[in-house]
Amino acid sequence: ELPPASDPALVARARKAKEALGDRLFVLGHHYQRDEVIQFADVTGDSFKLAREAAARPEAEFIVFCGVHFMAESADILTSERQKVILPDLAAGCSMADMATFDQVEEAWEVLEDAGIAGVTVPVTYMNSSADIKAFCGRHGGAVCTSSNAKRALDWAFEQGEKVLFLPDQHLGRNTAVLEMGLSLDDCVVYNPHRPNGGLTDEQLRNAKMILWRGHCSVHGRFTAENVDDVRARVPGVNVLVHPECRHEVVTKADYVGSTEYIIKQLEAAPAGSTWAVGTELNLVRRLGTMFPDKTVMFLEKTVCYCSTMNRIDLPHLVRSLESLAAGQVVNQITVDPETTHWAKVALDRMLALP
């Protein structure tokens, strides 16, 4: 039974357990986490920064990952066997990552083989995918990317082959290919894992440069082009800043696009008095308003738009993780098997080695 998050004594309990663990513990917090959790993070960041931070802490025996399942898996892959990665709530998954299963991706690869293009296709997976999808990419000469290095990863992939199979976020793949690499919308096709042959003819597959998996983020997918038109009509001079997981028509209409870390840096560099409509997860947008009181920060949409799985990590779950560790018990450890770790690390290392 977990105590309520509003209990002020929880803050003291979290602090006490964290102090007791000292250097044995390192807490990572993704920018979409609740404030009540973020206050205990040793480092905050986007998924790329957090993966690097996890890899750079060999002294920490316990890494408590305040984020979602695929991030904790990546941390386990990038850390040593001695280190233990803990996800405070095992139900903190990601609906986008769940849109590509290993069996579906294996089946898609067979479709590409039958169309005679697997040999010239490089699989690239967004960080937001399970460890076995990353391992699939490692095994087939591909790499991982995040929203802050997608262009560099795709440049690399097109040096290795003629086509890219991009998993699982069609929007990040399309936005990067079309808006940053000069490909056309006609160069992209969408592979639907629920349809025979992905819903595509062999000719469509052979003509395409980017084969985009039919996945999306349920949070960023909610922003529409009308949201952008609406805020521009209501707020003259507003700057529209969105995450590349948003749909293509939203990103096309926005003034700036980038990962969560980029969004924070844009706001940091913005002149005092400027106004910003931000299209990303609400915990971060609210925090930006607090961090930059000299600027007006508003949410791009009118309704509430939290990532429900990110939000599952709350103070009660964090307290339980920290107190268990302090008492010598490891609860909710995330482990990836050695074979998957090996190949997923190959794909992650290719990303970490990008210039």
Ligand code: 13P
């Ligand atoms: P970044 O942290 O790479 O910006 O990704 C956002 C996201 O949706 C994480 O789940």
Ligand code: SF4
């Ligand atoms: Fe997944 Fe979207 Fe939530 Fe990120 S914001 S964890 S991509 S559902």
